[in-house]
Amino acid sequence: MKAPRPLRWVAGAAVALILLVSAVALGPTLFRTERTSFMWGGAFGAAQLEQPIGIAYGDGHLYVTDATADRVAVFDTAGTAVAKLTPSDPGLRRPTHLSRTPDGRLHVAEYLADRIAVMDSTGEVIERVGGRTGSAPGALDAPSGVAVRGDTTFVADFYNHRVQAFAGGTVNVLGRPGRWWKGRLHYPTDVAVDDSLVYVADAYNHRVQVFTSGGEAVRRWGGPLGLGIPGPFRGWLHVATGIAVDSGSVYVADFYNDRIQVFTTGGHYLGAFSDSLRLPTDVAVGPRGEVYVVDFGHHRIVRLIRRER
Secondary structure (H helix, E strand, C coil): CCCHHHHHHHHHHHHHHHHHHHHHHHHHHHCCCCCEEEEEEECCCCCCCEEEEEEEEEEEEEEECCCCCEEEEEEEEECCCCECCCCHHHHHHHHHHHHEEECEEEEEEEEECCCEECCCCCCCCCEECCCCEEECCEEEEEEEEEEEEEEEEEEEEEEEECCEEECCCCEEECCECCCCCCCCECCCCCCECCCCCCEEEHHHHHHEEEEEEECCEEEEEEEEHHCCCCCCCCCCCCCHHHHHEECCCCEEHHHHHHHEEEEEECCCCEEECCCCCCCEEEEEEHHHHHHEEEEEECCCCEEEEEEEC
């Protein structure tokens, strides 16, 4: 039995609309040119790490948060384990992402303690940022990422769906809860900074968002309408878990797509690496352009060598 003619028209129009939207959305991702490629440079840390999440580089060393062990593991760039930093009481409580400043301090997001621990080179906590739980300005609810520029500490405030900037006794809020629209955040997991802008891994909006230090939303890129798209589509993300900025490039850990992607600071796709990665959570860049990825699913660190085509 045939459907009535009006219903056939409606069904046909719906199919045509779906095909048109798919062509518009998918077309640009399929034909983006890869200007950057990566070569495998080895892996290390599987014997020393239980649940690695965050990574930072500084002065010839890599600092890796080991979440379930409540510590920071230190490696040299050859992959040799150097130290395990475990602060004395009260210690760390599920450390996630971290940042290292030029003076040697580590800023570590404590997901279960609603604060940022500032550690010296011996691993002792010398200061804490936050510590109040809640949604009021200055309070944190499961901070997951941290970046530092000058005297300002930027924190990805996961369950409050925002980034907070702490500078002395002042607090500024970047972004607000929401989906899809520019400036709205949905479970941000990490944050990175360059000389002027703030880059946010807007994890469950499956994109990167860029703000000024004052909180103005500048640009965004990733999946359409805040949708996580599985598969090899260039420039799309399926849960953006970690972010790093270095020499005009933005590196993003594309968690469920098992890869890292690299973009210009303007959001233009440059390249990706996916071989042998499983659920990457963070990325850091060394002094000669080598890229270090936290390969969470394999409990290790992967070293990549970047090449330009």
